[in-house]
Amino acid sequence: MxxxxxxxxxxxxxxxxxxxxxxxxxxxxxxxxxxxxxxxxxxxxxxxxxxxxxxxxxxxxxxxxxxxxxxxxxxxxxxxxxxxxxxxxxxxxxxxxxxxxxxxxxxxxxxxxxxxxxxxxxxxxxxxxxxxxxxxxxxxxxxxxxxxxxxxxxxxxxxxxxxxxxxxxxxxxxxxxxxxxxxxxQRGDGPPVTPGAEDAVLCTWYFAHQDVTAAAVLAQADRAAALGFGVVIVDDGWQTMSLARGYGSCGDWEAATEKFPDPAGLIAELRARGLRTMWWVGTPFLGHHAEARTANLATRYDEGELDAAVLDPRDDATRHYLVRRIRDLVVETGADGVKLDFLERFATPVPDDPSPHSPVAATVRLLAEITDAVAAAGIRPLIEFREPYVHPAVGRFATMLRVGDCPLSATQNRVGIVDLRLARPGTPIHSDPIMWASDDSAERVAHHLVNALFGVPQVSVDLVGLDDAPADALAFWMRVWRTYRDTLLHGELLPERPDLLYPLIAAHDEDRHIVARYAPHAVTLPKRPWREVLIANADDSAPLVVNDSFPMSVRLEIWDARGRLVHRSLAELSSGPSVLPVPSGGLARLSHPDHEPGPRL
Known part of the structure; x- marks a missing residue:
């Protein structure tokens, strides 16, 4: 017009x-x-x-x-x-x-x-x-x-x-x-996915914070492997005995021997259980208590409240020091990669900066030098970046991108996952580590996991200390995610109503359709041929399912939030709306009776 x-x-x-x-x-x-x-x-x-x-x-x-x-x-x-x-x-x-x-x-x-x-x-x-x-x-x-x-x-x-x-x-x-x-x-879908980049992650941060030890990590290993986690991120705390939540120890990037007496041995034990390991690195920080302060490294400005200064990546010697320390950390411990945190701090504008050169361009150079140095050692590392540094100019150095910090905010996790998948297609997108309160119900735990269903779940809870109900919910939704991972991550993504924070999200491949509802909205069955439809219910109301096609017979299975099968039948769906009795935090699976039943959950 x-x-x-x-x-x-x-x-x-x-x-x-x-x-x-x-x-x-x-x-x-x-x-x-x-x-x-x-x-x-x-x-x-x-x-x-x-x-x-x-x-x-x-x-x-x-x-x-x-x-x-x-x-x-x-x-x-x-x-x-x-x-x-x-x-x-x-x-x-x-x-x-x-x-x-x-x-x-x-x-x-x-x-x-x-x-x-x-x-x-x-x-x-x-x-x-x-x-x-x-x-x-x-x-x-x-x-x-x-x-x-x-x-x-x-x-x-x-x-x-x-x-x-x-x-x-x-x-x-x-x-x-x-x-x-x-x-x-980003000039295409990016490079092939690095092995491990789409594996579920157990992160130590929210359940251990800086009070993390090799023994505490190893205590989680068997349970993590049994649940289907593939990667462990040893977050902030491995390099310091302090529990003060500051960054005063950053810059040396050597393990605190009282906590991690044998870092390479720990990583070998985790690998024997099928788990990859990544170290957290607060990349730009030079702590006020770090020995590296004697190395005449260049800094841009001081983060007094964080007990650290921010390094200047425009200085060759400073950049080369960081490259060497991160390379040695990966190579000497046998780690599978690093979580490079706080890169956005390099870009903070500084009044009266004497240098005309861009610290952002220098950070891009730093990241290229880090990846080249690790690759020269014969290692293809896992590298995690998080919001806000997800731009392709730097994001091309990451093997996974993560939603920014949003502890206990399931909605923010959902929105961040969908936005990043749309903006950076082809790149594995991870949730912020999922946590919950100790007295949260199995239904609420399920809601957190369903909100991360269309990304790679990261979780940060003490796996060995869980009560039965949340443990069941975690185990069930981890099984669902692993079973249908290809469709969830690589099927066509169909998020609805961004202005309402995506109350319905679906993904489908040739014959499978998976939809999650986060609000009391109706779910419409696809008109094209399908073998399975899964409906994950992260709302407190039962889903209204609309069948716009002809009446049909379906095999109907329903699980509650703990993964208990609560309904199985051959059901008749009329052409029009039907209410499925799916509990909050539960799952429905509809399949054609003339096909083999779906995978066991």
Whole structure:
């Protein structure tokens, strides 16, 4: 449909905009005009624009001596929300164009967003590939015209560098258009999955904090292996005798011998039980009590409340020290990898920084040097990054990405997993370690695990100290996840209503459909042929199942939150709605009677 409204004003009010350099229209052709898409940019060199598919453009700019500034405008008719990825990002708002801009670097966030319309259709999807350069984005509704604007400023780029912009006004569904944009941003699906990167993880942090010992880790090993965990992350505390929760001991990266007298021996014992091991490393910190403070390492600024300073990756000697210590930690202990934590601290702006060079670009170089050094030792390591440093410019060095810290927040875990899977397709996405209160019910434990069902579960509880009910819930949902892992992680992901924090999420492959409900919403059975449908119930109401096809007979099995089979029958589903008596935290499996029964759970 042709947009017959008068064009938006060439400029509109935002704080400080009257001092900005003028922008000129960038022609995209008649198709863009018909769909109301307009693009403006500050004067640059030649601009290359190509329509990659119907309603999808890639525009390439060359930077000049001044920051590159871009403005994208689209009609906001039927708009519901402005989506951008992240477990803490607001998902149910349309911000004003004069709102505060968000700064993004390769270590903090993604310049990526979508204006969503009703029924999960997209009005605009945009992404910017500016490498490791700092990007400021102000996105919001233009009051004067009811247009939606995305205003981008790219800073710190050298003249002549290429910046790519993707604009999608195809109107495709959210679940299709957004991951396609993620693939464009990271230039494909990424490298093959590293062995172990999609294995469930037992992390020591929430149940042990810094009071972690080799004995405590080994005590979990047999139970972890029996439950199907494949990786153990030995988190903060292995390098210090302090329990003060600070980072004063960071920087030496040697085990506290009183706690870990034989780190290589521990890792060998875990490996004998089928468990890989990763060490936590607080990468940027040089603790005030670390021996490495005598090594004349360069620092950028002091984190006084954390009892540590932040190293300067622009200094060659400092960077080489970190590379050597992390390589030796992996090689000498026989570890399978490292959790490189707090990388975003390298990107913190520092007033009156004397160096003109970007610490973000230097961190990218540091990560390349770490991976090269470990690879030179013949090791293909597991490397975990977490939000907010998930940008492809640095995320390409990670074998897994993890939702940011959200202890006991099942909803935040769910949102973060889905957002990262959409924004970084092909990369294993892990939950923040799942924990629960000691008196939580089996149903609540099941809710936590179902909220992480479409990612790789990390768990942080004392496995050997669990009461029977939560232990049963953990064991059952770990079996479900392992049994259906291929569909959950590699089937087509179909999240619904991002503006409602994904109350329904499904994944399907050729003949299996798995759906989880997190609110009292109806579940619609797929119309295409299917062999199995699984419905995970993380709400306190029984699911209303809608069958839009012809009446059918199904084999129906229902388990409660503890994995106890509470119903088995041949059921008749009418064409229309049916209520399945699935307990809160439980699971229903529907299968065709003329097929073999599903796997034992």
């Amino acid at each position: 042709t947009d017959t409204r008068s064009p938006a004003p060439a400029s509109f009010w935002v704080p400080g905009r009257d001092t900005a350099p003028p922008q000129e229209p960038v022609p995209l052709g008649t198709t863009a005009t018909a769909r109301g898409l307009r693009l403006q940019a500050t004067g640059t060199g030649p601009v290359r624009a190509a329509e990659l598919a119907d309603g999808v453009w890639e525009v390439a700019f060359r930077t000049g001596p001044a920051p590159l500034e871009l403005t994208v405008l689209v009609p906001a008719a039927d708009a519901v929300t402005w989506w951008h990825p992240g477990s803490t990002a607001p998902h149910a708002t349309i911000p004003p164009s004069w709102g505060e801009p968000a700064d993004t670097t390769a270590l903090t966030g993604l310049p990526f967003g979508a204006l969503l319309r009703r029924q999960d259709r997209t009005g605009l999807v945009y992404a910017l590939d500016a490498g490791s350069h700092r990007t400021s984005v102000r996105a919001g509704l233009v009051e004067e015209s009811a247009d939606f604007a995305v205003m981008v400023t790219v800073r710190e780029a050298e003249p002549g560098e290429e910046v790519r912009l993707l604009l999608d006004v195809s109107g495709r569904p959210f679940a299709t258009a957004v991951p396609d944009t993620g693939r464009w941003l």
